[in-house]
Amino acid sequence: MAYEIAVIPGDGIGNGIVEAVEPLLIQAGKAKDVELDTTWFDWGSERYMQQGEMMPSDGLDTLEKYDAILLGAVGHPDVPDHVTLRGLRLPITKGFQQDVCIRPTRLYEGVESPLKNQSAGDIDFRVYRQNTEGEYADVGGREHQGTSNEVAVQSAVFTKKATERIVRPAFEAASNREGHLTNVTKSNAQAYGMVFWDDVVEEVSQEYPDVTVERLLVDAASMDFVRRPNEFDVIVASNLFGDILTDIGGAISGSLGLAPSTNINPTGEYPSMFEPVHGSAFDIMGEGIANPIATILSSAMMMDHLGEEDLAEVLRETVETQLADPDAPKTPDIGGQATTVDVVNDIESRIID
Ligand code: ATP
Numbered sequence: 469m470a471y472e473i474a475v476i477p478g479d480g481i482g483n484g485i486v487e488a489v490e491p492l493l494i495q496a497g498k499a500k501d502v503e504l505d506t507t508w509f510d511w512g513s514e515r516y517m518q519q520g521e522m523m524p525s526d527g528l529d530t531l532e533k534y535d536a537i538l539l540g541a542v543g544h545p546d547v548p549d550h551v552t553l554r555g556l557r558l559p560i561t562k563g564f565q566q567d568v569c570i571r572p573t574r575l576y577e578g579v580e581s582p583l584k585n586q587s588a589g590d591i592d593f594r595v596y597r598q599n600t601e602g603e604y605a606d607v608g609g610r611e612h613q614g615t616s617n618e619v620a621v622q623s624a625v626f627t628k629k630a631t632e633r634i635v636r637p638a639f640e641a642a643s644n645r646e647g648h649l650t651n652v653t654k655s656n657a658q659a660y661g662m663v664f665w666d667d668v669v670e671e672v673s674q675e676y677p678d679v680t681v682e683r684l685l686v687d688a689a690s691m692d693f694v695r696r697p698n699e700f701d702v703i704v705a706s707n708l709f710g711d712i713l714t715d716i717g718g719a720i721s722g723s724l725g726l727a728p729s730t731n732i733n734p735t736g737e738y739p740s741m742f743e744p745v746h747g748s749a750f751d752i753m754g755e756g757i758a759n760p761i762a763t764i765l766s767s768a769m770m771m772d773h774l775g776e777e778d779l780a781e782v783l784r785e786t787v788e789t790q791l792a793d794p795d796a797p798k799t800p801d802i803g804g805q806a807t808t809v810d811v812v813n814d815i816e817s818r819i820i821d
């Protein structure tokens with residue numbers, strides 16, 4: 469099959485990583501009879517600083533005809549974070565109703581966790597993060613900072629449709645895995661939105677009698693991600709809590725540079741977008757040492773989504789054997805001295821040879 473892929477390398481380490489990874493994907497695709505035609509978009513913070521917008525106003529119309537989108541990272545030290553988020557990622561995830569953010573956390577052989585007593589295979593869970601509303605919603609201008617500069621108001625929105633759109637696939641995943649779902653909220657403190665969320669989880673749980681549901685408050689969940697990560701299977705959480713928990717996930721699996729992510733439009737009406745969990749990492753940008761594995765694994769999730777499971781599996785298995793090989797090049801975040809390009813070349817040679 470042939471696919472049209474929109475590539476947005478974005479900012480910071482996203483550039484170097486995507487430049488290295490895109491040719492690998494094309495070559496790996498050829499080895500599996502999958503043709504990937506890529507179109508690059510120079511959208512992001514540089515564009516914002518020159519032209520006042522991160523992407524063109526008709527950007528979504530342009531992206532709509534693609535089969536999928538690969539995003540590197542967005543963020544720049546000279547552009548405020550909220551401008552970055554609202555200038556590119558949110559318009560795409562909201563505009564294309566990409567409600568489903570799946571973020572797997574795995575501790576791989578050959579990678580050391582900062583946690584004692586956790587070895588390869590112990591940590592293997594996936595967070596299903598609601599991706600279009602919750603704490604990241606804008607409610608028709610109700611958000612504001614008071615004119616007196618003494619108060620700011622921000623609401624969170626939970627709709628039944630979007631909540632079901634994350635809760636149901638989370639149950640489905642749990643049902644196909646170990647049958648265990650952890651529902652993370654803060655319904656003791658947020659007595660409207662989160663209680664509503666709990667009700668939706670309760671309702672959908674009726675369809676999955678084989679799945680056991682555990683309820684955890686987000687503070688306790690954060691502690692347990694560190695204390696007993698091996699006991700989690702599938703976690704479902706709101707937009708904000710899912711984001712926070714998956715950075716903890718990245719950290720306990722050895723590096724944020726290994727953590728992939730999806731933004732899936734569950735109806736298939738619009739393209740879905742795939743990107744690493746990490747951001748543009750200003751502290752190491754331009755050094756050529758960023759770990760490309762999160763982006764490769766995100767691309768594997770793209771292939772799963774497109775129905776190219778063989779190619780997805782090849783990418784995942786190769787990453788796994790590469791990480792497990794003590795002589796293979798590794799980037800500094802996981803204890804090596806190699807560059808982004810060294811790692812990508814090594815993975816490519818393992819697939820093509
Ligand atoms: P954002 O707001 O976009 O999430 P952030 O400020 O949270 O960005 P990240 O870019 O996510 O920061 O990075 C957090 C830390 O993890 C950085 O200090 C960075 O060095 C490290 N890091 C992130 N991604 C990688 C990577 N691919 N390879 C190596 N280190 C990484």
Ligand code: MG
Binds near residue numbers: 715746747
């Ligand atoms: Mg971050």
